[in-house]
Amino acid sequence: MKEMESGQDARDAGWRHAYQPFSPPQAQNLHEVWSRIRDEEPVFYSEAMGAWVVSRYHDARAVLTDPGRFSSEGTKAAIGVPPPTAQAILDEGDPIARARSLLDSDPPHHTEVRRIINEAFKGREVRKIEPGIRALANEIIDDIEPLGSADFIAGYAAKLPLRVILRYLGIPEADADQIHAWSGCLLAVRWAGNMTDDEWVKAARGYVEYQQYVAALVAARRASPRDDLLSDLVRLSDDADVRMDRAEMFGQIAALISAGHETSISLIAFCVFYLLSDRRQWEALCADPGLAAAAVKEGMRYESPAVSTWRVAREDTELSGVTVPAGGKILVLIASANRDQGICEHADTFDIARKTAEPNLGFGWGPHLCVGQPWPASTWRSRCRYWQSDCRASALRQVPGSRSGPASRFACPRAISA
Numbered sequence: 001m002k003e004m005e006s007g008q009d010a011r012d013a014g015w016r017h018a019y020q021p022f023s024p025p026q027a028q029n030l031h032e033v034w035s036r037i038r039d040e041e042p043v044f045y046s047e048a049m050g051a052w053v054v055s056r057y058h059d060a061r062a063v064l065t066d067p068g069r070f071s072s073e074g075t076k077a078a079i080g081v082p083p084p085t086a087q088a089i090l091d092e093g094d095p096i097a098r099a100r101s102l103l104d105s106d107p108p109h110h111t112e113v114r115r116i117i118n119e120a121f122k123g124r125e126v127r128k129i130e131p132g133i134r135a136l137a138n139e140i141i142d143d144i145e146p147l148g149s150a151d152f153i154a155g156y157a158a159k160l161p162l163r164v165i166l167r168y169l170g171i172p173e174a175d176a177d178q179i180h181a182w183s184g185c186l187l188a189v190r191w192a193g194n195m196t197d198d199e200w201v202k203a204a205r206g207y208v209e210y211q212q213y214v215a216a217l218v219a220a221r222r223a224s225p226r227d228d229l230l231s232d233l234v235r236l237s238d239d240a241d242v243r244m245d246r247a248e249m250f251g252q253i254a255a256l257i258s259a260g261h262e263t264s265i266s267l268i269a270f271c272v273f274y275l276l277s278d279r280r281q282w283e284a285l286c287a288d289p290g291l292a293a294a295a296v297k298e299g300m301r302y303e304s305p306a307v308s309t310w311r312v313a314r315e316d317t318e319l320s321g322v323t324v325p326a327g328g329k330i331l332v333l334i335a336s337a338n339r340d341q342g343i344c345e346h347a348d349t350f351d352i353a354r355k356t357a358e359p360n361l362g363f364g365w366g367p368h369l370c371v372g373q374p375w376p377a378s379t380w381r382s383r384c385r386y387w388q389s390d391c392r393a394s395a396l397r398q399v400p401g402s403r404s405g406p407a408s409r410f411a412c413p414r415a416i417s418a
Helices: 005-013 030-040 057-065 084-090 109-122 126-147 152-157 160-169 173-191 197-223 229-239 246-277 279-287 289-302 374-388 391-395
Strands: 043-046 051-054 308-313 317-319 322-324 329-333
Touching: 043 322, 051 057, 057 308, 057 317, 057 329, 084 197, 109 229, 109 246, 126 152, 126 160, 152 160, 152 246, 160 173, 160 229, 160 246, 173 197, 173 246, 197 229, 197 246, 229 246, 246 279, 246 289, 279 289
Parallel strands: 051 329
Antiparallel strands: 043 051, 308 329, 317 322
16 A cells, blocks of 8 residues: 555654544555554544544453443444434434443443343344244345356345344344345444535434334334244333333344344455455365354454444543543444454454454453354354355355455445355
């Protein structure tokens, strides 16, 4: 990569003004930017993000582990400021700050809500639905196969995880495309830092429609429960000491859907992209489904689908010799921490045979460790068992010129051909 205009200045003036992750050339070369940041200024205040950026593994893990010093409350505010036209639409729904999830709550509320969600998941172990995941995967591949070639992400990766989580929740799979669009609106409202006014209006409208859709589902399950995860969540919440209101129920369900499919889309896409870039690893995985867990682990480390997460310092705290003041907002760069050469040798190489002493932070850490972490490995096991006996797997190839790279929150390669 040629020397970045703003990056050159960073060597002398620091990254406070130079860090511009939404703008070229940095947006297209974030891993190179983060590598330099880890070496030059691992903790700094970013004007663009309005937060203290934490880039190294041990600092990131310390922040994620300690809710006593680093709060998740108050991290729901959007990066960008909506124009008045979009704000008027957002005002038709519940405020973003009230639609909290496990990701942006602290104990004791977080502990109680996590207990509800864990209890709902407990009776619906992932292994029990693996046959259904396998059947869905086969159905999607069967639809693609007669076409001869297809965009793997649009044709497969974007379809399977969402249909699985909707089936698990008991939400109509026929609504999958609309929910995927709404989920994108939610992410845009919360994470997009450079939208036009028209894009803001579109995202705001989709976000409010999503709220209304989920509220109707919850009301229907409360009136007439079914044998599904959504009914269990509603029942357990209604019976709990800490009852989730409409806004929080939306936040929790939307987070489950986003975490269950947005991150999985990125994980599947990235893993296939990098495996196809080294066909020895691809063929090894197709031959041995037992490598699925290792592939998921390495995919989460190498190209973390959840690029970053937020905290707020409760007190003045020192990280890598830098004092983060009480009340300071902190952006933890998970994707950077997972490639920290200090804890992972040859961190910029994708290797499913990797053995590392330190766990990666792709599923989070501490109290906020992802409740759905068994899902990706299960999806991959199901897919790999099918690939093992299906000669079509060997025909999967990358489109020449396919590229990959992280975005602000979730990320995936542009295209892979099947």
